[in-house]
Amino acid sequence: MSYHKLLFSEMKLRTLGRTGWISRLCDGVSRRGKVCFSSCSPKVCVVGSGPAGFYTAQHLIKARKDVEVDIYEQLPVPFGLVRFGVAPDHPEVKNVINTFTQTARHSRCSFYGNVNVGKDVSVEELQQAYHAVVLCFSKFFLYMCVCVCVYVIRGMGVPGEDLAGVYSAKDFVGWYNGLPSCQELSPDLSCETAVILGQGNVALDVARVLLSPIDILKKTDITHPALEALAESQVRRVLIVGRRGPMQVACTIKELREMVNLPDTRPEMVVADFQGVIDALKDLPRPRKRLTQLLLKTALEIPGEMEQERRNKASRTWGFRFFRSPVKVLADPDHNRTAGIRLAVNRLEGSGEGACAMLTEEVEDVSCGLVISSIGYRSVPIDPSIPFDSHKAIVPNTMGRVQQAAGLYCSGWLKTGPTGVIATTMNNSFDTARSLMEDMDSGVLHISSAKPGSQTIRALLEKRGVKPVTFSNWEKIDSVEVKRGEATGKPREKLLTVEEMLQVART
CATH class of the missing domain: 3.40.50.720 (NAD(P)-binding Rossmann-like Domain)
Structure with a gap:
């Protein structure tokens, strides 16, 4: 049968009403007019x-x-x-x-x-x-x-990274998002300062979750255990550390803007990190230029009256630290958990996206009780x-x-x-x-x-x-999660173990 005859037959059958078998037959006509x-x-x-x-x-x-x-x-x-x-x-x-x-x-x-x-x-x-x-x-x-x-997490490769208080961003994100393999993480959030290594979107996600007002988080699908832990968190300051400079930061402008506008927070930048950046703006491609301009505005410009008032009232701070690489996680006196991190000061060789960070002999120590590594996989x-x-x-x-x-x-x-x-x-x-x-x-x-x-x-x-x-089994899980969320004003309350998921799916 020719392709045109098949099409004519299909049109005729649409008028008369097709059976399921004929419908599937017509769906099987390929672009070359062959029936499969x-x-x-x-x-x-x-x-x-x-x-x-x-x-x-x-x-x-x-x-x-x-x-x-x-x-x-x-x-x-x-x-x-x-x-x-x-x-x-x-x-x-x-x-x-x-x-x-x-x-x-x-x-x-x-x-x-x-x-x-x-x-x-x-x-x-x-x-x-x-x-x-x-x-x-x-x-x-x-x-x-x-x-x-x-996929494996890229370790920092520095002494002390096995201390309590050091986590991978993958595990931390999995913990608050309900990944079953991460539910035993139970991160200690009793410290005042957290250091995040890496300046990509995942790093900013983690920073935002650590600093967000709990009233914002309780309206999301964040897991209940994570919400409880964050409600009791003592973290008030987050430093987001990168080995290169402002013109190589890996986050997007959307994520940066969310940090800048995050309620009850104010930025805390090092002015010296932006030396020479203004002069280089004209040569940057448009997406990078817009991102860098927002960084410059956040770090260097004197805010308006309303913004200044908002910052003065903020109880939490965040900031980028550029030209820094981790060299050692510092332990407390009992050598049981994290008390800080030693950062090497870098200098850049080259410019633009291809600039390379080179270690210098200068180091600085930052006191913190929480280190989260977001340097890739x-x-x-x-x-x-x-x-x-x-x-x-x-x-x-x-x-x-x-x-x-x-x-x-x-x-x-x-x-x-x-x-x-x-x-x-x-x-x-x-x-x-x-x-x-x-x-x-x-x-x-x-x-x-x-x-x-x-x-x-x-x-x-x-x-x-x-x-x-099956997917219909998943829809049972989905229905239960949504109903559990509705009871607390959330989009959903996720099941956190494979056992729970299977029990609901097979009910």
């Missing part, structure tokens, strides 16, 4: 249900009317860093969950939570069951036992059979195609390294999906032969005693 029955539909497996996973699935489903996508996730709940990484006072960023939910509810998409790829099922078994496998891991699932690589390989670039800490790929591994693709930080925001992830995920579709159209992927997909994997999981959580 479900038994021969391309089956794609996505590992990881964060933004990278869902954006990849979304693009595949929209672009091809015959593709079927299954998403596998280690935890019983979906959405990755949108749930566990986005700051609780940024609900607008979490609205992307609505789009992901539409994708998960699509007739050609299935979600399988509570499945630990690498432990419950191997990547090799997934490759046998699917035409293509796309690896998409969220940065906050650092303990995932995947047969490719895991890197992936490490845990399966020698998968290609891995140790220098770039990524799976080597060409537009998402894993090198020397036909049918294997990657997206998110495995593809690019730990960089960018959710919008960045969306674009690189769409690129990976396009690469996969090009390979289907060109014949690089042999989609003419049927693959069993989830049918085989579900059987394997059942044999191994693993019961996946």
